Amino acid sequence: MTDMAPQNQALEIPSGGCSSGSCGSSDDAMAHLPESIRERVNNHPCYSEEAHHFYARMHVAVAPACNIQCHYCNRKYDCANESRPGVVSELLTPSQATKKVLAVAANVPQMSVVGIAGPGDPLANPEKTLETFRAIYKEAPDIKLCVSTNGLALPDVVDDLAELNVDHVTITINCVDPKVGAKIYPWIYWENKRIRGEEAAKILIERQQLGLEMLVERGVLVKVNSVMIPGVNDKHLEEVSKIVKAKGAFLHNVMPLIAEPEHGTFYGVMGQRSPNKAELQELQDSCSGDMNMMRHCRQCRADAVGLLGEDRGHEFTMDKVEAMDIDYKQAMEFRAEVHSSIEEQRNAMKKVATVSLDAIGGVKQAQKKTRPVLMAVATEGQGVINQHFGHATEFLVYEASSDGVRFIGPRKVDQYCIGSSECDDGESKLSMNIRTLEGCEAVLCAKIGLEPWGQLEEAGIEPNGEHAYEPIEEAIAAVYLEMVEAGKADIEVETTQKATA
């Protein structure tokens, strides 16, 4: 149908002295990758902690059917206020999805990637998924396509995906042992039958591994997602990690199980616990090897729109999209301009004076015994501190120590919907924010009101608005140095907040 276009235009950015991932953040997930892959993922917000401050993604929910059951999923669930995989508000036809993509691309020009992630399994709906990709590839060739799958149907469509220039596929692989799989997947639909138990898990595992190999052979980038389920596959995931990396997956993303009784999932109802932050971090560390983990992953909804951590889906419901008149040719020119200015901005950020970051090394040289400190940041993107404390729906947590500043992960201000009048209850937002910040000793934001200021201080978290619009890591380093100077980061100092998980 097509002659293959060269790699996405927006990607061909002349890399200056320092390309993405080779310097800057000590926690950059891209550093170990060969240059060719780094270029391909340069503007993909999901694959790079640094890029996710600048580029947005969207998911289109065109794929309702699924061919397996996972114990962490409930197909009945649909709530506008909930944010987790598998949840959507509006199912789209392929032509609606294409319209929506063009509308978002024109209005959110930093959107670089469109993914199909559900709400079922995209490849269990091959016609809908491929038709959507075909239309977007034709009408908006500047947009990168990706898809996620449980892998069961993957080998059947690998060639279609490669032909449509889909260059990122995410396979969720939770096990390589059918005995473990039987505890995660109650059944699969395979060759016109519902198959259960280890037999089902064995088929699924074989198909996942075959699909992974076929994609790598064809030069399609493969990321593997794993859900960490304590007592079920937590120990096993290190082996999974070794195998998928050996087969050529370029990233392995270990995510925590999300399980609450109100979700009505097997794990939620049966009381299976989620991993705590320390357990997750430990597993991510032990799986990482030379490959850093995607600690900025937000486990998005299957219809999310915007920067990671934000969801602008409500601005692009189908009735609103239908009313928009989009000239995509013009939009594409505008997008190219925006992307090139983003690249300028990113390059400029890398050249920003890192006075404080550099000075942190001095702390070590002076052989001062200082302890690591967790700090939280309110940001809307661009890699700077630019959000009002009260507007934050999540905080990015960083650790400062004499080794430098590293990104630990995002923390959402918890807002699980339990389907009652509790929605839209604003009065406890401040206390929820403060609970979210547990373990952090400072919170850096653009501005902050008097009331939260007082409450944060009371909770032992230092509010800080002095670094508004400064680059995140440099600002954190500056605050850390002040703490070191004031003796607040001395190793023997007892803190009011303990950095517990």
Next chain:
Amino acid sequence: MSYSIVDLCVNCHACFDVCPNDAIYKASTQFMINKNKCTECVGDHEDAQCASICPIEGAILTPAGEPANPAGSLTGIPPQKLREVMAEIQAR
């Protein structure tokens, strides 16, 4: 005789895609089965396809009017346990 779909259906399309007789259609709020087209998959497959892929317990009834996938058979959650947990959530 024919299989049928009740209002527990969540509109996931899975049955629609696998029916060998195109007997399944999208009605105003959910999917339905055209009684005249349904063959219970006899001659095509060993098992009724809609009932083999449907993820929702109780959503599909056999020709005898029984749930093809009774409570607990797909999720593995014992029905009694589910009732207890739901009651607990309601009481919050």
